[in-house]
Amino acid sequence: MKIQVDDKEFELMIEYEQIKKRIRLIGIQLNVDYEGRVPVFIGVLNGSFLFLADLMKEIEIASEVTFIKVSSYEGDSSTGRVKKVIGLELDLRKRDVIIVEDIVDTGITMDHLLTELKQLEPASIAVCSLLVKPQSMQHEIEELDYVAFEIPNDFVVGYGLDYNGLGRNLKDIYRAVAVPSET
Numbered sequence: 001m002k003i004q005v006d007d008k009e010f011e012l013m014i015e016y017e018q019i020k021k022r023i024r025l026i027g028i029q030l031n032v033d034y035e036g037r038v039p040v041f042i043g044v045l046n047g048s049f050l051f052l053a054d055l056m057k058e059i060e061i062a063s064e065v066t067f068i069k070v071s072s073y074e075g076d077s078s079t080g081r082v083k084k085v086i087g088l089e090l091d092l093r094k095r096d097v098i099i100v101e102d103i104v105d106t107g108i109t110m111d112h113l114l115t116e117l118k119q120l121e122p123a124s125i126a127v128c129s130l131l132v133k134p135q136s137m138q139h140e141i142e143e144l145d146y147v148a149f150e151i152p153n154d155f156v157v158g159y160g161l162d163y164n165g166l167g168r169n170l171k172d173i174y175r176a177v178a179v180p181s182e183t
């Protein structure tokens with residue numbers, strides 16, 4: 001099934017039923033791994049909102065949930081693109097932190113995020129990402145302990161992920177259809 005989002009055509013890649021199954025398994029694993037602790041789940045806005053909501057329904061241990069945003073803006077020519085974590089209100093010192101993301105693509109965002117959050121001296125830090133693009137990653141993310149799907153280097157939308165701000169509401173995940181080169 002093909003759909004149009006803004007000016008791009010997309011085709012079905014991962015159905016919601018499959019997503020739900022993977023989330024159920026990750027939830028079971030988290031319940032075991034964090035038994036007896038009270039972890040803080042940190043959703044990275046905007047893309048993680050549906051994933052985090054479905055994931056939390058599978059979590060049975062005592063836990064807290066909060067959200068942050070990574071603001072991204074152009075620095076000067078020496079610093080390039082600068083990313084900064086905003087909106088964190090909880091004290092993470094000595095806490096077990098689980099960062100919840102929709103996608104780790106190049107890994108640049110997660111690398112920045114981990115550097116900043118580690119400075120707050122949590123007891124532990126793990127990353128839980130719905131999607132990972134191993135062939136695109138420029139940083140090794142050792143903390144990437146929970147991954148629902150590894151995908152190829154396609155651009156994807158749906159289930160929280162956007163293209164030009166659109167498509168986050170799609171229930172399934174779609175990949176961009178390659179446009180044949182005109183040359």
Ligand SMILES: O=P(O)(O)OC[C@H]1O[C@H](OP(=O)(O)OP(=O)(O)O)[C@H](O)[C@@H]1O
Nearest residue numbers: 045046047102103104105106107108109
């Ligand atoms: O691994 P990377 O190449 O750094 O890409 C991953 C980041 O890109 C997306 O965020 P985006 O900045 O598009 O914001 P959004 O969550 O609001 O869509 C996604 O949610 C990750 O945070």
Ligand code: HPA
Nearest residue numbers: 105154155156157161162
């Ligand atoms: O493939 C993607 N789709 C949507 N947002 C993204 N942010 C990084 N990679 C992607």
